[in-house]
Amino acid sequence: MAIKFEQVNFSYGAGTTLAQSVLHHVSLEMKTGAITAIIGQTGSGKSTLVQHINGLLKPTSGKVTIDDFELTSKTKEKELVTLRQKVGMVFQFPENQLFANTVIEDVMYAPLNFGSNKEAARSLAEKALTRVGVAESLWMKSPFDLSGGQMRRVAMAGALASDPEVIVMDEPAAGLDPKGQKELLNLVLELKKLGKTVVFISHQMDHVIHVADKVIVMHDGEVSAETTPQELFNRDINWFKEMRLDLPKAGQFSEKLEKAGIKLSRRPLTVDELADLINKEIDHE
């Protein structure tokens, strides 16, 4: 499921006196089976961008192609059901979408909507719950009796249950504890192994460098970089300041070392790499 944006413009309230333009001439591509990270400061249009992938928003002008589905300003609401079946969406704080009496019923909601019968929906839901690590003993409980972390998992299972080919996540790690974040990254990698296309928004550069194959930088509603994390994080530090982005932790540390007079042979992107480079530096002396 390749995703392609061509000259996409988007305004909220287009055609009214209060129109607000958010995306300007966005063209980009996300490859099938790859993990794409979208980064950028708050208000740069990241969330607006990803909501085009399952047709929650339609471009004011331009075109989004998802596999063989073409999304333009003229696409009808009815046609979007087939698209939403293929694209699962996990929102910021997805636990706010829980509503059913039991965990399993809540997760069965999407498959049932997309035309599975009860048995099929149930087995899909069980698979999704197992994948995100919700213990079977919780399946018949009310989702509102769960802890915050468990609710988050159930909500993610709710988006994964219809077995979509593309999974879009809007800041999935926000508000999770370190262990939860690690498990989330493992889930993302596992989804990739299953051949899914994953798109996620993140503010944590370490997550990006850890899992992403490709990174897209949004700035003021425009794409200001579309490249690999390795290339991106080796750019000049001033560019990051201009985009109001951070380096991964290891990179930040090496910048500080350099200011303190210790220059490493290149900028490390992970903590392991940082350790290697410092070791080498010490051996040299």
Add this chain to the structure above:
Amino acid sequence: MNNIMIGRFIPGESFIHRLDPRTKMIATFVYIFVMLWADSWQTYLWAAIFIFASIKLTSQPLKLYWDGLKPIFCLILFTVVLQLLFTPGTPTLLKIGPLQITTTGVVNAVYVMIRFILIILMSTILTLTTPPTSIANAIESLLKPLKKIRVPVAELALMLSIALRFVPLLMDETQKIMNAQKSRGMSFSSGGPIKRAKAIIPLLIPLFIGALQRALDLANAMEVRGFKDAVQRTKYRVLKYNRVDYFAFGCLGVFTVIFIGIKLIS
């Protein structure tokens, strides 16, 4: 969700914007009250002139007011049709069974429509130029005399301003939940009426839970900051009538006097 115009405030620096919110509220009520006595085309014309002059003074595009009228058009149309079909009188223009259209009916229908539009325009001027918190303050200030008979005016005003503050929040929340459930294949437009009503449940339950949670959070936040009811409080924004307000009251008085004059003559 973002294009609902009813009750929307647009900041500005116009004459009407600078008026004390109480002035605007009193003017709105006086205007609505006066409109109840309108009965001839001359009186409606005078009332319309007053409204358009006021709209001009808000320095907002006419389109905004038009957008504000649109959602209420069905309601207006409904009353107009009722007036048209059920007004007795002669001469009868058309008669189908118990329904008849009379000349009085047509005239009444047109008058009712104009009255509706003018009253809505007047309230739109109020909400368009006054922030919701100022409206709440104005209500509190205007209801002050009721304190003497032990009406908890300050508490009512606080409830009102909290409720007003929650409207945009809940609207945001609704949009978010709707997006989430739409992504999970929710559809309002398929199936029979029962199925459609059922489709709202996944929207309503999270919305209610979210609202209750927010209310609890707010109550806690107020409590830890030492909120107590029935305490004499000072205000950050003290309402004060200025020269513009006296001028506005003068205009309102002139409008009313001329209105009564026209009514007596015609």
